[in-house]
Amino acid sequence: MTAPAIELRHIGRVFGTGPKAVTALADVSFDVGPGQIVALLGANGAGKTTLAKILSTSLLPTSGSARVLGLDVVDNVKDVRASLSVVFGGDRGLYTRLSARENLRFFGMLAGVSRAELRHRVPAMLDQVGLTDAADRRVETYSKGMRQRLHIAIGLIAQPRVLLLDEPTIGLDPIEADRLRDSVAGLRSEGVSVLLTSHYLLDVERLADRVVMLESGRVTADMPLTEFVGHAGYAAVIAVRVRGALPDLGGVLPSDVTVDSCDEVSDGAELTLRVRTWRAGLLTQLGALLDSCDVVEVQVRPARLEEAFASFSGRPSGAGRT
């Protein structure tokens, strides 16, 4: 059987000793499978950075064991470093007076990739992150999103099989963020395993196969994304706006649909329904119940990760975003 890309067993990390000791990680165990994208969620101070530092061999755990592709991070520092790459968000570490192509060549050589190999790999990486057209422009002329995509290309130039990706879409506008997510999603087909930390739940919703949630250094959830989203407690919200009055829906709604709110507006009413489980034919059924009124607009909003996040952390929706 192939070893998990990342294997954490009872990892603990305490900073300091005595009464001032801080337990950053208490007892963390989970795996990232080969080719999987796992999102590591948690509020500020939950222990995400500490875990990333242990995996990237820049910090020792105080208990437990961590393996990358079967290699212990304490005993096999050199091999772990060759297998894993860390990509941080923001502007750090790029040579902005050089072009993307030159940055990639430089970091490739630093990582020990041969010149001959770089001749193939650099254009391939530029293409993979959508920077081919801008490849020979100085990085100082790039948008934040382009810089961030270049970071990912640099992280991948030595062909690591495991990537730690920290806040990849921080500070990006929605279009840039989407492009970046496309680049990350493409890694799955390359067989790269990713541990993604993000405060942006949209990244997680779009990219992750599994979600691991940390709270105060402990794992409070470890499950497939679909199951995690299911913890929102409902599948979707349907908002209906009608002209004129609404019929009395008391007792006629399907059992898995409840009324969230019903408000009068200038020329009619707005009704919000919460659907516990989505099923084929539900909208037709609701349409029939509203047949007698003039429906102006219907919006269906699938359950969002914010609600699931809140249900695990016991905080109100939206508090996951910091």
Ligand SMILES: Nc1ncnc2c1ncn2[C@@H]1O[C@H](COP(=O)(O)OP(=O)(O)OP(=O)(O)O)[C@@H](O)[C@H]1O
């Ligand atoms: N070098 C250190 N010395 C003492 N305490 C530390 C040190 N590094 C981290 N901590 C503490 O460990 C806990 C976990 O911190 P960590 O940075 O891992 O959290 P995080 O989940 O990455 O937070 P954020 O989302 O804010 O980056 C926090 O209470 C933090 O104050």
